[in-house]
Amino acid sequence: MSEKSSLGPLNGPHLTKLAEAVANLTQSELIWASGYLFGLAQSQGAAGGITPAANAVAAPAAAQPSGSLTILFGSQTGNAKGVAESVKAQAEARGIPVSLVAMNDYKPKQLKKETHVLIVTSTYGEGEPPEAAADLHAQLKGGKIGKLFGLQFAVLGLGDSSYEFFCQTAKDFDAFLEKAEATRLQDAAILDVDYRAAAESWSATFLDKLASTLTAAPAATAVAGSAVVAGHAVVGNSAYDKFNPFTATLNTNQKITGRDSTKDIRHFEINLEGSGITYQPGDALGVWFDNDAAVVAEILSLAGLTGDEQITVSGKAVALSDALTSQFELTRLHAGFISGLAEISADESLKALAADKDETRKLAANAQIVDVLKRFPTKLTADQLAGLLRALSPRLYSIASSQAEVEEEVHLTVGVVRYPQEDGSVRSGGASSFLADRVAEGGEVRVFVEHNDNFRLPANPDTPVIMVGPGTGIAPFRSFIQERDAQGAEGKNWLFFGNPHFTQDFLYQVEWQKYVKSGLLTKIDLAFSRDQANKIYVQDKLKAKGAEVWQWLQEGAHFYVCGDANRMAKDVHEALVNIVAEHGGKSAEQAEEYVNELRRAKRYQRDVY
Ligand SMILES: Cc1cc2nc3c(=O)[nH]c(=O)nc-3n(C[C@H](O)[C@H](O)[C@H](O)COP(=O)(O)OP(=O)(O)OC[C@H]3O[C@@H](n4cnc5c(N)ncnc54)[C@H](O)[C@@H]3O)c2cc1C
Ligand SMILES: Cc1cc2nc3c(=O)[nH]c(=O)nc-3n(C[C@H](O)[C@H](O)[C@H](O)COP(=O)(O)O)c2cc1C
Numbered sequence: 001m002s003e004k005s006s007l008g009p010l011n012g013p014h015l016t017k018l019a020e021a022v023a024n025l026t027q028s029e030l031i032w033a034s035g036y037l038f039g040l041a042q043s044q045g046a047a048g049g050i051t052p053a054a055n056a057v058a059a060p061a062a063a064q065p066s067g068s069l070t071i072l073f074g075s076q077t078g079n080a081k082g083v084a085e086s087v088k089a090q091a092e093a094r095g096i097p098v099s100l101v102a103m104n105d106y107k108p109k110q111l112k113k114e115t116h117v118l119i120v121t122s123t124y125g126e127g128e129p130p131e132a133a134a135d136l137h138a139q140l141k142g143g144k145i146g147k148l149f150g151l152q153f154a155v156l157g158l159g160d161s162s163y164e165f166f167c168q169t170a171k172d173f174d175a176f177l178e179k180a181e182a183t184r185l186q187d188a189a190i191l192d193v194d195y196r197a198a199a200e201s202w203s204a205t206f207l208d209k210l211a212s213t214l215t216a217a218p219a220a221t222a223v224a225g226s227a228v229v230a231g232h233a234v235v236g237n238s239a240y241d242k243f244n245p246f247t248a249t250l251n252t253n254q255k256i257t258g259r260d261s262t263k264d265i266r267h268f269e270i271n272l273e274g275s276g277i278t279y280q281p282g283d284a285l286g287v288w289f290d291n292d293a294a295v296v297a298e299i300l301s302l303a304g305l306t307g308d309e310q311i312t313v314s315g316k317a318v319a320l321s322d323a324l325t326s327q328f329e330l331t332r333l334h335a336g337f338i339s340g341l342a343e344i345s346a347d348e349s350l351k352a353l354a355a356d357k358d359e360t361r362k363l364a365a366n367a368q369i370v371d372v373l374k375r376f377p378t379k380l381t382a383d384q385l386a387g388l389l390r391a392l393s394p395r396l397y398s399i400a401s402s403q404a405e406v407e408e409e410v411h412l413t414v415g416v417v418r419y420p421q422e423d424g425s426v427r428s429g430g431a432s433s434f435l436a437d438r439v440a441e442g443g444e445v446r447v448f449v450e451h452n453d454n455f456r457l458p459a460n461p462d463t464p465v466i467m468v469g470p471g472t473g474i475a476p477f478r479s480f481i482q483e484r485d486a487q488g489a490e491g492k493n494w495l496f497f498g499n500p501h502f503t504q505d506f507l508y509q510v511e512w513q514k515y516v517k518s519g520l521l522t523k524i525d526l527a528f529s530r531d532q533a534n535k536i537y538v539q540d541k542l543k544a545k546g547a548e549v550w551q552w553l554q555e556g557a558h559f560y561v562c563g564d565a566n567r568m569a570k571d572v573h574e575a576l577v578n579i580v581a582e583h584g585g586k587s588a589e590q591a592e593e594y595v596n597e598l599r600r601a602k603r604y605q606r607d608v609y
Pocket of ligand 1: 076077284331332333364365366367368371395396397398399413414415416417419427428429430431432433472473475607608609
């Protein structure tokens with residue numbers, strides 16, 4: 001029998017020791033200790049006298065209610081994080097003990113000690129988890145955590161129904177936890193892009209159910225769950241956010257690709273003066289935009305409307321043309337628009353297309369609202385048109401500056417999205433063309449910072465960094481290098497950059513040359529894919545320098561990737577695993593595990609889109 005389990009009220013010497021131990025405690029420390037002791041007593045009752053872990057003691061008010069909620073979020077662009085923060089605030093308002101943790105700050109084995117968990121996650125790629133959720137997802141998928149009998153859980157998923165694998169990651173977590181024999185408190189929420197109201201009502205119901213189960217939960221394990229993770233504060237240090245943006249001034253709009261480039265890439269400088277907004281290298285800037293007046297006019301004409309019609313949006317009456325300009329998504333097409341239009345339209349070819357999911361998805365990825373209306377002319381009422389559209393979403397851009405260098409400015413590197421059409425006209429991306437063509441220098445732009453703790457320079461300035469950022473993926477590395485410069489960081493810096501042509505597409509060439517000359521940029525490797533007969537990409541450059549990359553990793557280097565998610569990031573990942581296998585003398589499986597370990601240690605970070 002352990003010493004603690006023999007501790008009873010009649011055991012005089014122990015009580016004397018206890019009295020001595022608490023003699024000098026302050027009143028608040030005594031209150032804390034009483035909660036601790038209550039938790040101990042509860043755990044002995046519930047778990048047959050097992051001594052709780054030492055780290056199970058951090059929550060002062062452990063006694064009531066017995067159990068707590070841990071919210072784990074996996075978010076890439078901030079939506080799931082925003083929902084998770086809002087559920088936390090609602091839980092706190094109801095007196096529910098709650099902690100909020102980014103999944104990549106969470107030790108998966110900790111799940112065993114939780115009483116109640118809410119998973120809030122988005123989905124990426126082809127039904128893949130966001131970066132931050134990858135490890136927890138893999139561990140649960142592989143059954144590595146074991147059974148979770150005592151755990152009560154629910155899952156809230158954010159996604160986009162235009163994608164084939166809608167909210168797949170949320171569905172996965174829901175299934176994994178069920179398989180681990182945890183108890184589902186509420187059916188998973190599977191939410192589309194207009195998720196705000198649905199998330200709020202689902203959360204309210206969830207918290208009702210949770211509150212009713214809390215007192216039945218074993219206290220000490222619950223305290224352990226929240227105590228360990230309570231230190232992970234979620235960063236967010238601005239009065240402005242997605243739904244309350246700051247109206248900033250666009251100071252500079254400069255094309256930084258050559259006249260003959262196939263790409264139109266702009267450098268933007270935005271003035272944040274008066275906002276108090278701060279950001280760190282690795283963060284992104286959210287940009288709200290207005291749709292192009294010409295596109296609005298074309299849509300109105302195709303639908304047989306004037307734009308003066310009044311509609312109601314979020315409970316407010318507004319002229320249709322104003323709503324189309326600033327409240328509805330017109331450039332990003334979604335499958336629901338096509339199927340919805342097919343229901344209204346008499347066009348048999350449209351109905352046939354909408355019945356074919358693959359065809360619908362293909363069209364949605366390669367056209368805009370206006371193109372569909374042009375191809376399938378349909379007269380609509382203002383309410384019908386509004387009913388088919390989704391709310392406008394701001395776009396995110398990796399920040400390309402450090403405040404240590406530019407103070408109250410923020411810089412962006414934006415590729416302007418343009419699709420030449422067969423008839424000679426050009427369709428453009430909503431936000432990138434707004435910044436490039438529709439805001440004059442000195443004009444206004446509504447912005448907010450989306451903090452990203454999953455893409456950060458090493459805390460130790462002596463740590464070497466390898467940065468892989470082809471195309472606009474270069475943006476955060478300009479910010480990183482400015483920051484390292486201002487810090488006087490001693491750590492080595494290695495940049496891999498690529499684009500089609502040296503003469504046309506070497507973004508920020510003069511700046512990189514300056515950093516090479518000063519010695520701050522230790523190495524730079526360039527992959528100009530079309531400057532020779534065979535295409536060369538950053539992943540090829542990485543492979544060619546494999547031995548040295550491995551050497552840097554051995555020295556503790558952090559490895560960063562930014563830019564295209566679909567191909568580049570996958571190829572670079574593969575190259576990294578191959579380098580580890582070849583130069584580290586590992587099997588494919590060991591190399592994959594090594595890279596996973598780098599990710600867990602936050603030494604392999606990606607900002608890909
Ligand atoms: C975290 C993060 C960081 C990012 N950082 C950067 C960055 O630093 N720099 C950068 O440039 N971008 C960055 N992006 C991407 C950026 O957010 C936008 O997605 C991008 O600028 C395109 O937005 P848009 O509004 O201009 O185009 P959208 O309006 O979003 O897109 C145009 C739409 O046109 C449609 N379409 C497709 N093909 C055709 C066709 N052939 N004809 C007609 N229409 C077609 C599609 O429906 C497509 O969605 C980042 C994204 C994320 C998530
Ligand atoms: C490149 C990309 C890929 C995506 N892939 C999917 C997908 O496969 N399935 C899905 O349901 N949603 C997908 N989405 C939509 C996101 O899950 C959705 O926007 C979500 O609200 C993002 O939440 P977050 O900001 O917390 O990451 C994708 C979004 C992007 C930008």
